Amino acid sequence: MKTKILLAEDDVDFGMILKQYLELEDFEVVWFQNPADIIPVLSADFTFHIGILDIMMPNIDGFSLAKMILKEKTDFPILFLTAKNQKIDRLTGLKIGADDYIAKPCDPEELILRIKNILKRVQPATPENIISIGSYQLDTEKLLLSHTAGNIRLTIREQQLLLHLLKHNKKAIKRDDILDSLWETNDYFTGRSLDVFISRLRKYLSNDPEIKIQSLRGIGFEVDFPTP
Missing domain, CATH: 3.40.50.2300 (Response regulator)
Structure with a gap:
């Protein structure tokens, strides 16, 4: 904003x-x-x-x-x-x-x-561990995703994936790069696991319609996270 x-x-x-x-x-x-x-x-x-x-x-x-x-x-x-x-x-x-x-x-x-x-x-100082993602706030120390509609406690892997997507905001992200970076392996099972985690993040972030995690066929994903 x-x-x-x-x-x-x-x-x-x-x-x-x-x-x-x-x-x-x-x-x-x-x-x-x-x-x-x-x-x-x-x-x-x-x-x-x-x-x-x-x-x-x-x-x-x-x-x-x-x-x-x-x-x-x-x-x-x-x-x-x-x-x-x-x-x-x-x-x-x-x-x-x-x-x-x-x-x-x-x-x-x-x-x-x-x-x-x-x-x-x-303006109040924002602690280094607090990240604004649209209408959400992520406390990376507590693994807590906060919203006026409610709070969600993330797993370590969920937070790692969310931070990775945020790092590549508004860019195309290859599936292989995510798997190599976070899972350090790339096979059928880890690929399916990635899809599950992406679905969870979409659900967690669904209270902000401006946040988008789109699948790119044959490539991976493209994210659009509104940031201050």
């Missing part, structure tokens, strides 16, 4: 350049030239991960807009854009609850770094 950015910037040229650059970095950007247009969004399905707000905007300045957003979404991270590198801007933004600010015109690479640093601070 892409990080979704709320961008409030009334300068058309700067806003367009900034939006295009952020999208090149694989962010999803919703750009509001008129900050007043953001107000109705607050009471709707607010799915943004971070806000980038210009301070100097007509009708509603960035500080006032931030107060409105934080009143509804108290933990929403905000980075201010300002053409004035003045102390009062820093203090006001910090008092409101801003996470960072950057002066315009800004270095795009510095902006990207600041965005990523903010997201690291506000």
Whole structure:
């Protein structure tokens, strides 16, 4: 899932350049030239991960807009854009609850770094043994596949196969390569065993329709696991 950015910037040229650059970095950007247009969004399905707000905007300045957003979404991270590198801007933004600010015109690479640093601070760290697979989470230490519909305790072989498929996500995987890697042998019986394990994984992961483990005739399998 892409990080979704709320961008409030009334300068058309700067806003367009900034939006295009952020999208090149694989962010999803919703750009509001008129900050007043953001107000109705607050009471709707607010799915943004971070806000980038210009301070100097007509009708509603960035500080006032931030107060409105934080009143509804108290933990929403905000980075201010300002053409004035003045102390009062820093203090006001910090008092409101801003996470960072950057002066315009800004270095795009510095902006990207600041965005990523903010997201690291506000998003809970994921333990190294936890892997997200679509709407599932796999705890590799506990061999536990978790979902809101229920949890499943995997066998060691099931987890090994799932991790192998995940390693080759969105690629064609040869049956022979799986058997040689996990079973270290390739005969009729291990081939049948592989088919059984594939069927189990399909069943375990069936609560997420976006997850696909497709058989490729004469080749093996192709998997599509949505990942963050």
